[in-house]
Amino acid sequence: xxxxxxxxALTAGAVAAATLMAGGSVAGAAPASGHPASAxxxxxxxxxxxxxxxxYxxxxxxVAAAPDIPIANVKAHLTRLQSIATANGGNxxxxxxxxxxxxxxxxxxxxxxxxxTTVQRFTxxxxxxxxxxxxWPGGDADQVVMAGSHLDSVSSGPGINxxxxxxxxxxETALAVARSGHQPAKHLRFAWWGAEELGLxxxxxxxxxxxxxxxxxxxxxxxxDMIGSPNPGYFVYDDDPTIERTFQDYFTGLGISTEIExxxxxxxxxxxxxxxxxxxxxxxxxxxxxxxxxxxxxWGGTAGQPFDRCYHSSCDTTANINDTALNxxxxxxxxxxxxxxx
Numbered sequence: 001x002x003x004x005x006x007x008x009a010l011t012a013g014a015v016a017a018a019t020l021m022a023g024g025s026v027a028g029a030a031p032a033s034g035h036p037a038s039a040x041x042x043x044x045x046x047x048x049x050x051x052x053x054x055x056y057x058x059x060x061x062x063v064a065a066a067p068d069i070p071i072a073n074v075k076a077h078l079t080r081l082q083s084i085a086t087a088n089g090g091n092x093x094x095x096x097x098x099x100x101x102x103x104x105x106x107x108x109x110x111x112x113x114x115x116x117t118t119v120q121r122f123t124x125x126x127x128x129x130x131x132x133x134x135x136w137p138g139g140d141a142d143q144v145v146m147a148g149s150h151l152d153s154v155s156s157g158p159g160i161n162x163x164x165x166x167x168x169x170x171x172e173t174a175l176a177v178a179r180s181g182h183q184p185a186k187h188l189r190f191a192w193w194g195a196e197e198l199g200l201x202x203x204x205x206x207x208x209x210x211x212x213x214x215x216x217x218x219x220x221x222x223x224x225d226m227i228g229s230p231n232p233g234y235f236v237y238d239d240d241p242t243i244e245r246t247f248q249d250y251f252t253g254l255g256i257s258t259e260i261e262x263x264x265x266x267x268x269x270x271x272x273x274x275x276x277x278x279x280x281x282x283x284x285x286x287x288x289x290x291x292x293x294x295x296x297x298x299w300g301g302t303a304g305q306p307f308d309r310c311y312h313s314s315c316d317t318t319a320n321i322n323d324t325a326l327n328x329x330x331x332x333x334x335x336x337x338x339x340x341x342x
Contacts, residue, residue: 001150001162001195001225001268015273064339069169069330071323078160082318085158090314093126093155094195102151103130106171106192107284110134113178115190120209122194124201129194131202136177137189144147145341146189147173147222147333148203150196150269161321162287166224167192169330173311176334184341186219193269196225203269209274214295215276220340222268223282224333225261228326229308231301232285235261239274243281244338251336254328257298263289282309283300287311 081102085091088098103119110117115134122129132151149166153159174190182188195201207215218220220243236247238260251258261284286307296303310316 001284004118008279016177041051066331066334067180069146069172069176069327069334071327071330073175073331074168074172074326075321075323077171078164078321081164081168082158082160085153085160091155091157092131092153092159093150094124094198094201096153096155098158098195099152102167103132103192103194105201106151106167107132109171110174110190113175115174115178120202120206121203122205124195124198129202131194131206133206134174134190134312136174136188136190138183139341140185141187142217143186144189144218145184145186145220145222145337146191146218147224147337148191148193148269149224150194150202151192152194152197152202153316154197154312156216156312157310157316160228160316160318161228161308162226162311162316163196163224165226165228165285165321165326169227169326170224170335172330173334173337182338184305184338184340188337188341196269200267200269200271204272206276209270214324215278218273218278220281221223221270221273222336222340223268223280224329225268225282225284226287226308227283227285227329228323229285229287229292230320230326231305231307232322233295233299233307233308234258234325234328235284235286237261237264237270237280237282237341239270239283240279240281241281243336246336246339247281247283247332250332251328257296257329263287263293279335283329285322285329307333 050341084101085098088101089133092098092102106116120131120133147170149170150163151167170190175186193202234251234256236244236258238244248258270282274280288306288311290306291301291303293303310320
């Protein structure tokens with residue numbers, strides 16, 4: 001960032017089962033009989049009604065609930081990014097070999113999973129930079145739900161929390177889409193930005209390249225920059241109310257109280273989208289600000305210490321990640337992408 005488990009599937013299944021047993025609808029679907037709910041409830045129940053209800057509930061839950069994102073997979077991506085940095089001068093910065101190798105790794109994963117990938121080239125500070133865009137086939141191309149993160153690090157370190165964490169979680173969410181064969185009503189797009197650390201250069205270039213008509217097709221852009229901080233907080237962007245509420249609903253389901261994200265407001269890759277009128281939202285686990293006693297009471301951790309003591313430093317390695325925060329935030333990304341693309 002540039003600066004100065006899953007209980008939900010069980011819940012969805014229970015709600016779906018209760019609704020269908022009562023003759024109601026799930027996710028806007030009509031009752032199976034095609035009759036109004038009252039008429040459906042009055043009809044004689046077939047002998048296998050309980051089995052049918054269970055089958056409907058199972059199907060509805062599968063449609064309603066996003067998959068759990070395996071934390072082991074997300075961490076495997078981080079290990080790969082760390083290895084790339086180690087082999088390339090200790091960083092993955094814009095215009096450096098480590099960034100190019102990071103982009104090649106992410107692109108290869110997406111290509112193998114069936115995404116349509118596009119590499120966009122730009123120039124910043126006299127060096128060539130790259131954005132990676134991945135589109136999942138299908139969905140309404142006039143309603144695009146997009147998730148993104150910056151893939152570059154600063155030159156002083158490998159950038160595993162900032163922002164390998166967001167990049168790895170967005171990548172694994174995209175791969176979960178492919179594994180599940182998910183086909184939502186809206187079109188899904190994922191992005192990894194270059195040169196964020198130089199002033200949001202890559203994301204700004206992308207937004208400007210779209211033109212007004214294509215920008216209007218993006219119904220929401222979700223940004224993930226630092227989501228595994230070692231002394232984490234749970235911060236939600238307060239930009240678009242629908243996106244904000246979606247994330248808050250997820251964390252409420254976990255019994256976690258969130259706070260509005262203010263540290264990076266306008267200083268990460270959602271800013272160019274917001275400035276162009278695109279609805280935006282996202283998650284953040286904290287950078288170099290210090291955690292207060294009140295925040296420690298809510299979230300645990302150490303009061304008076306930074307959320308990320310290795311922010312923009314050489315110690316931002318795979319040892320600089322809180323697995324619990326990374327796991328929760330990764331699942332929240334998938335939850336939001338599934339919910340907002342219906």
